[in-house]
Amino acid sequence: MLCGLGTAIFATSAAANRVAFGALLLGFAGGAAVIRPPALPPPAWTGCAVAVVAAIYILRPGATVATAFCGGLLAAILNVLLQIQGLTWMPALILSGIVPALAVYLTRRLPAFAPEALRQEAMLVIIALGLAVAIIPEISAGWQSALVLNRSQAIGAEQFVANWVFVLIGVSVLLGGCFSLLRRR
Helix, strand or coil, X not given: CHHHHHHHHHHHHHHCCHHHHHHHHHHHHHHHHHCCHHHCCCHHHHHHHHHHHHHHHHHCCCCHHHHHHHHHHHHHHHHHHHHHCCCCHHXXXXXXXXXXXXXXXXXXXXXXXXXXXXXXXXXHHHHHHHXXXXXXXXXXXXXXXXXXXXXXXXXXXXXXXXXXXXXXXXXXXXXXHHHHHHHHC
């Protein structure tokens, strides 16, 4: 999900100029040449990198080259993920290339498709999703360890989940408040 959404959202910044579009193509071609099914980048690193690039775009909307390059890399990772799911190399490459190509085409042809305000809000969603991809595997491993250690006690899985739901809601509200303060600048 992170690769598909990130590719589409990051690719809209490639419509800004030719250098950003070249960075998108370079990221996709380089990533497709280097990243292979057995050696995917770890989800924690991918999620953190995507969150950082999205945060840079929010803080500096002119950082279209880095955002576009990351969008190309995400499309290349999407290509590998499609191959792992059973598609052969060429259809996976075509499908993963259609996502950024369509995003760039629609952004250039229809100015109302991805205005700057919508892109910045979408970057916030990508930050949250990237952090979730980076953190959730470790949290679930921690939950499983805690459940095993606390089997003798009366604390069940429901209590652990309930606490994390409240933490997630609190972090979401905090990020939304920070974003609204950033937008008022």
